[in-house]
Amino acid sequence: MDDEDDKIPLTGRVREKLVETKQEWAREGRLLTGQTADPSRDRLPPGQRLVQDWPVLDLGVQPDIAKEKWRLRLEGLVEAPLRLDWDAFMALPQAEAVNDIHCVTQWSRYDNRWQGVRASTLLDLARPKPAARFVSFTSYDGYTTNVPLAEFAREEALLAHSWEGAPLTRQHGGPVRVVIPRLYFWKSPKWVTRIELLGADRPGFWEVRGYHNEADPWKEERYSDAP
Template sequence: MERIPPGQIVTERFPILTYGEEPRVTPERWRFSLWGLVETPLTLTYPDLLALPQVELTRDFHCVTRWSRLDVAWKGVRVRDLLERARPKPEAVAALVHSYGGYTTNLFLEDLLREDVLLAHTLFDKPLPLERGGPVRLVVPHLYAWKSAKWVRGIELLDHLELGFWEKLGYHFRGDPWREERFQEGPIPAASLRFQSRKGGREG
């Protein structure tokens, strides 16, 4: 399988792209919640996150603006592990990710359940810096990077697709780099995608 998605250029740099001001969130103030269509809502502090089983992984990072950075090393907690604790209800098929500062992005539950989707607090063996979304960001390496929300504060499970910030402005509702799902063309086939998510769908 090709390593670089179509239309991408590999860079040794690691550009920082942020819309608006960077929220100033310290580890002491950081809180993460998992709520919505779950049996057991969760709230975590930063020490709570560090006390959970930790995962180190290296994945490529693909930005919709056409650059790719290879072999990015993260450390954090699998979102799948948190979802197992929260126990999504049967009708939950999608999520809206919330960040400090008001940013949102949407994901399907099947995407969040992949084993390499993390709440990451460490980048290249150092605490995640503020400008890269610290103290904690979401990392969804199989989708374009705008889905990897910086300064994440919560995940809300839903029974429908609710578009996030960039998706409302015309970005694709899913963002698979291998399909070049950069921008939405035509209406979103919400009904069929809800069914696809329930059945497992295609993983990018």
């Protein structure tokens, strides 16, 4: 990150015990039911339970990002790298989407209403090169995750700045977070600041700690080496 990004204040510290506990879940295959489901027929993926609230989950560090300091870079294997400030981001075509959240910790929340910029809008501007196959996300707290470019390019993928008609709170990833509703929600990083298109996959924070690289909830792809 450049000097401007370095000025973003961070509060808290990484909760190492939490990280260790979730790694242990992966080693033990905790929460797995061994079932699969059909998303065209079954709205709730296997092993999930519905909640009405929206649990706050993070690594223990929350960046405090004023909108005037927020920046988004889309770079890597693209013809036209993007660097957007808040005003440029909000000047892009805006979209609204309603979808469900499925967290790997076994909760799901239906009918979340988001406002933001479609990922496809950003990709159209950046023009991915033919060699681009994967996407790596980096957040202001240092968190990383990865998805295939084809997943990020889907119509429902969004960079959201609002939820239920109000700006995203800091706790839930504001001012901007990624929303990729077809995958477990750790693939939808909070506080996003960098999107890099790659020719080869680059596993992120949880993917190198035992969590599944594809993360399809209906296939119950919670962990990479589950029993």
